Amino acid sequence: MKLLVIKVETSHEVEDALTSYSQDVLQSQGIEVRRRSDFEEAGWKHDATVVELAEIANLPDDLQFMAYFSGERDREHLINEYRTKLKELQQLGLATGPAQVSASYIEDEDWNTVWQKFYHVLNLSRHLAIVPEWEKYQPQFNDQQLIKLDPGLAFGTGNHTTTQLALMGLERALIKPMKIVDVGTGSGILAIAAALLGAEQVLATDISDEAITAAHENIALNQLTNIDIRQTSLLAGVSGKYDLIVANILAEILLDLIPQLDEHLNNGGQVIFSGIDYLQLDKIKQALDQHGFQITLTMKQERWVGLVIERKEDQEEL
Numbered sequence: 001m002k003l004l005v006i007k008v009e010t011s012h013e014v015e016d017a018l019t020s021y022s023q024d025v026l027q028s029q030g031i032e033v034r035r036r037s038d039f040e041e042a043g044w045k046h047d048a049t050v051v052e053l054a055e056i057a058n059l060p061d062d063l064q065f066m067a068y069f070s071g072e073r074d075r076e077h078l079i080n081e082y083r084t085k086l087k088e089l090q091q092l093g094l095a096t097g098p099a100q101v102s103a104s105y106i107e108d109e110d111w112n113t114v115w116q117k118f119y120h121v122l123n124l125s126r127h128l129a130i131v132p133e134w135e136k137y138q139p140q141f142n143d144q145q146l147i148k149l150d151p152g153l154a155f156g157t158g159n160h161t162t163t164q165l166a167l168m169g170l171e172r173a174l175i176k177p178m179k180i181v182d183v184g185t186g187s188g189i190l191a192i193a194a195a196l197l198g199a200e201q202v203l204a205t206d207i208s209d210e211a212i213t214a215a216h217e218n219i220a221l222n223q224l225t226n227i228d229i230r231q232t233s234l235l236a237g238v239s240g241k242y243d244l245i246v247a248n249i250l251a252e253i254l255l256d257l258i259p260q261l262d263e264h265l266n267n268g269g270q271v272i273f274s275g276i277d278y279l280q281l282d283k284i285k286q287a288l289d290q291h292g293f294q295i296t297l298t299m300k301q302e303r304w305v306g307l308v309i310e311r312k313e314d315q316e317e318l
């Protein structure tokens with residue numbers, strides 16, 4: 001079945017009026033609103049990742065309002081209804097922006113699963129592939145580890161450069177069974193990779209409810225029993241020391257983690273940081289230096305930097 005979509009390029013001042021008009025008067029089947037301000041704020045609010053506005057297709061100037069109707073409805077009549085309504089709102093003194101009304105048809109799909117079309121197997125390295133829950137994949141090497149994932153609402157599909165840099169660091173560091181903590185686990189992807197690559201015990205922490213739910217589900221999906229999850233900020237309330245600390249979070253948050261590293265890192269241990277925009281690298285370097293740490297490897301892709309970090313030699317206990 002087809003759906004008729006009426007799209008209005010307009011201003012945020014008329015969002016409420018268009019919503020109630022579409023639902024109560026025109027009996028639309030649903031509405032969708034794309035606000036420029038949401039894109040600008042999103043990364044900082046939820047994922048702690050930078051949203052690159054230049055890469056967003058069809059970014060609204062202010063507000064894009066979409067109303068969905070049965071494909072049987074009269075297209076020209078609905079366009080005229082919206083034009084008339086916008087004029088009326090303008091006469092009431094509200095800003096209506098460009099007030100452009102257009103119409104198109106789309107297939108009525110299952111919107112809960114439609115995004116799955118864009119998320120496929122990611123053959124990441126000789127030892128790691130990320131396989132969405134709904135896909136089948138036969139590795140070329142028998143010992144390639146498969147991370148099964150359904151990221152849900154949490155960050156961490158494996159597609160983001162920052163996750164890939166962290167995974168590369170993990171693979172390189174995991175040369176023997178070790179105790180690992182994944183700070184800001186999101187979907188659980190790094191904790192799962194660590195367990196599949198041979199970690200002895202993994203702790204995954206995150207501050208967000210969505211991440212904790214997704215991480216629990218993905219760990220179960222991979223049938224792993226050596227990962228504990230804790231909802232907390234960074235390493236607050238975590239006791240004990242680890243051989244490897246991995247964190248893929250924005251630099252501002254990593255700066256808060258740096259003072260907690262020494263207390264939680266075993267002698268000879270390593271830290272992997274990712275999620276650092278190259279413009280923030282100097283701040284991170286300075287903070288590491290002040291806390292007795294040095295960078296032993298720098299990985300860079302696009303604007304993102306990943307680091308392998310160790311204690312300065314004179315800071316290790318003898």
Ligand SMILES: C[S@@+](CC[C@H](N)C(=O)[O-])C[C@H]1O[C@@H](n2cnc3c(N)ncnc32)[C@H](O)[C@@H]1O
Nearest residue numbers: 048155156163184185186206207208233234248
């Ligand atoms: C960029 S995502 C990384 C997800 C996953 N580890 C990956 O590499 O794809 C950052 C994660 O850090 C979490 N986070 C942000 N601030 C945090 C904090 N203060 N303590 C713990 N987790 C935090 C976010 O909820 C999000 O899940």
